[in-house]
Amino acid sequence: MTLNTTHPAAATQAPLAPLASLAPLSAQALQTVQSLREQVAVQARLRLQHAQGTPPDPGPRTPQAPISSEAELRQQLEFLIPSLATGNSRPFANYLRWLRSVRQARRLAFEPLNDGLLCMAECLAPHLGPEKNTLDQLLQDSIRASEEAAPARRCEAEDRGFAIQPRFEEALLQGDRAAALALMAELETEGLALLEIEVHLIARSLQQIGLRWQRNEISVAQEHLATATASTVMADRFAHHPLPPLNGQRALLACVQGNRHSVGLSMVSDALELAGWEVQCLGADTPTPDLVAQVLAWRPGLVALSLAFSSHLLEAREAIAQIRSACGRAAPRIVVGGEALNQEPAWVDFLGADGYARDALGVLREAQARPPEASPAANPQAC
Numbered sequence: 586m587t588l589n590t591t592h593p594a595a596a597t598q599a600p601l602a603p604l605a606s607l608a609p610l611s612a613q614a615l616q617t618v619q620s621l622r623e624q625v626a627v628q629a630r631l632r633l634q635h636a637q638g639t640p641p642d643p644g645p646r647t648p649q650a651p652i653s654s655e656a657e658l659r660q661q662l663e664f665l666i667p668s669l670a671t672g673n674s675r676p677f678a679n680y681l682r683w684l685r686s687v688r689q690a691r692r693l694a695f696e697p698l699n700d701g702l703l704c705m706a707e708c709l710a711p712h713l714g715p716e717k718n719t720l721d722q723l724l725q726d727s728i729r730a731s732e733e734a735a736p737a738r739r740c741e742a743e744d745r746g747f748a749i750q751p752r753f754e755e756a757l758l759q760g761d762r763a764a765a766l767a768l769m770a771e772l773e774t775e776g777l778a779l780l781e782i783e784v785h786l787i788a789r790s791l792q793q794i795g796l797r798w799q800r801n802e803i804s805v806a807q808e809h810l811a812t813a814t815a816s817t818v819m820a821d822r823f824a825h826h827p828l829p830p831l832n833g834q835r836a837l838l839a840c841v842q843g844n845r846h847s848v849g850l851s852m853v854s855d856a857l858e859l860a861g862w863e864v865q866c867l868g869a870d871t872p873t874p875d876l877v878a879q880v881l882a883w884r885p886g887l888v889a890l891s892l893a894f895s896s897h898l899l900e901a902r903e904a905i906a907q908i909r910s911a912c913g914r915a916a917p918r919i920v921v922g923g924e925a926l927n928q929e930p931a932w933v934d935f936l937g938a939d940g941y942a943r944d945a946l947g948v949l950r951e952a953q954a955r956p957p958e959a960s961p962a963a964n965p966q967a968c
């Protein structure tokens with residue numbers, strides 16, 4: 586048997602902790618920040634360029650980093666917005682901690698980023714009135730927290746490692762589909778279900794590959810090749826699996842607008858289909874109006890949404906609110922998941938979702954334990 590470690594699962598989730606530490610920005614101020622995103626990134630970039638005319642001495646051991654590009658500044662704002670919307674510095678602090686590690690791995694100084702953040706705050710301040718204090722406080726808290734060690738993850742994973750995992754990871758990085766499929770076949774021969782292989786081998790390998798990119802050990806092209814190979818071998822094995830008879834339930838799956846990470850959603854799709862659900866998987870970055878329109882058109886009993894980062898929280902909350910408002914009392918059950926929620930399961934309440942599962946195996950358990958009311962498809966009056 587190649588399974589080498591099994592940690593008992595934390596079958597129950599940690600209790601949902603309250604998240605807000607400051608009063609969130611008012612809806613109006615938040616909308617102002619969102620509408621000024623482009624403008625602020627451009628303005629802050631210009632200010633930084635101007636300031637760079639007389640750059641401070643970077644010091645003997647601090648490599649001089651280029652100033653942030655507009656795209657980077659825009660990304661920073663996108664991760665700041667969920668903190669402003671919730672009054673909680675954690676989303677932005679987590680993002681800064683990640684950014685710090687990415688820059689360190691590339692021998693880039695972090696200080697220019699702090700300069701960029703301060704420039705953006707200066708550009709936003711005139712538009713925020715007294716709420717500028719919230720922005721300042723959140724920035725300070727996030728920068729301080731990002732300098733501390735990362736807090737323990739709130740949701741302990743069911744963590745099964747396979748001895749073949751390093752070889753599988755290498756096969757993905759080489760784009761070697763035959764080798765990857767042969768390793769998967771080894772596990773299947775040992776009696777492992779496809780879904781267990783997806784969740785405990787493929788997902789883990791991609792997470793390791795993400796870490797290797799973060800540490801600057803592999804290139805973006807290598808990561809893309811590995812992800813493409815993983816998607817192909819998953820689809821290949823899935824196509825060879827007999828499906829059970831349909832169970833009469835429909836599930837519509839999508840990555841929320843802005844989320845381009847679709848492999849996890851495909852695993853959720855496989856899980857539901859292998860359990861007899863009729864599934865439509867809309868894949869990456871689904872525009873919210875089109876998602877809502879498809880819910881109305883197809884009338885699933887379950888909607889499953891994927892979020893990878895905290896910067897997807899507001900879009901997800903908006904999508905859920907729009908689905909509920911469009912469907913009224915016949916709204917489907919809405920389940921969420923993705924890395925953003927695995928880091929902070931308590932966001933489920935913020936989103937207004939009905940449920941959360943940490944992985945594709947979990948969504949199945951949840952769906953089977955509490956199937957939604959008969960699919961609205963069975964009732965033409967519904968939704």
Ligand code: B12
Pocket residue numbers: 679680683783784787788789791792793794795796797798799808812843844845846847848849850852853869889890891892893894920921922923924927941942943944945946947948
């Ligand atoms: C592949 C990849 C990409 C690909 C995705 C392609 C594709 N077709 O999916 C591309 C190139 C598009 C990409 C882009 C980016 N990425 Co990326 N990406 C990854 C990588 C390496 C693997 C993702 C993956 O497939 N993981 C495996 C799947 C199975 O895991 P998963 O999605 O979490 O899904 C599991 C659970 O979360 C759950 N689940 C997921 N969805 C749902 C939904 C429901 C309803 C349920 C119940 C459960 C559930 O089930 C799955 C397992 O069973 C990760 C590394 C990592 N840690 O995952 C980085 C990673 C997520 N990316 C990262 C970054 C920074 C980015 C970019 C910002 C990079 C950039 N500069 O542009 C962009 C942002 C794009 C965007 N707007 O979304 C960072 C995020 C860091 C952070 N701040 O947290 C990571 C962690 C890499 C790293 N270590 O630095 N990325």
